[in-house]
Amino acid sequence: MRRNLFVITGGPGVGKTTLINELKEAGFFVVEEDARKIIQAQMFEDGNALPWKNKKLYAKLMLETSVSSYREIKEKQLSNPVFFDRGILDAICYMTMENIPISSEMTAMALACPYAHQVFILPPWKEIYETDNERKQTWKEAVYTFERMKETYLSYGYEIIELPKADVETRREFIKKKINQS
Template sequence: MNTERFIVITGGPGSGKTTLLEALAAQGYSTLPEAGRGIIRGQQAIEGPALPWRDPPLFAELMLSWEMRSHVCARDMPGTLFFDRGIPDTVGYLRLAGLPVPEHMMRAAGTMRYNRRVFIAPFWPEIFGQDAERRQTADEARRTFDAMEAVYLELGYELVLLPFAPVAQRVDFVLDTIGPALRVHRS
């Protein structure tokens, strides 16, 4: 299976990842949404327990399940795909929370791979903000960047730091970095 066409964009909250992915989607690229926001919205709608501020381990299990499903679904999709976070982010989340990482999560992160180059968005104070789903403080956002950086490096990925730049420039940077062979739209 060719997972080189699976491109991850990770980093801390409020660093422009989702905006970048929306811009890539507007250019015709397939994108897969972030697990965290989707789970939080769903759990809030049903007053469920799997929220990061209620039950972090349960939240992490749902994130893992979401990300694994995204990975499996992507196998049948054509062209290059951009992921708003990946399976390793679940490991980073648990480590950031000071919680143990179950062995099955490490196995998933080690076996369900993405392109060796992972784009990482640094903490960007000028655009960081909180909302109903993003409750992290600026300090937590910085530490999230550090946690994601550490886990992806540990898993053997090469990190590419996204520039502090307008979204159009970030799109160009990503597309230039992945090169012409991966600039394939879905058909």
């Protein structure tokens, strides 16, 4: 496992991007969410690789882009902590949730790109949950996604660390404390 490559995950609308931006402002190297970039690009191009149009194509792009982002960071050989807004296993989880077949090649790709053992997961938080042009899931779907993300990362041998429902500064400090303990 790569000790300095940390995943921040969870269901939609739980503050991941806000936290990633906070970590970036605190001087950490961050990798923005690939899924949202794909959705934005597909909407701009009037493409079909969208979760509400062609889930299989969207999932394929999400997995390929996540692996590419991982490899790009790995090549930089950074020694300080790096935080990913979602990891490769998020794509695998999405595929499982949508009953999209996962080939042995896809599983091998996920296993070939290990992150730090500790994965930070943000729990569902109804008070801050909102939908937007790219986030169309219902609250019930958001909670379901959180549960499946947890199961997916655990099944691949990662330790799940649930962040508190708290302001972004508290969450940042919580993460800093945990990574300094590892």
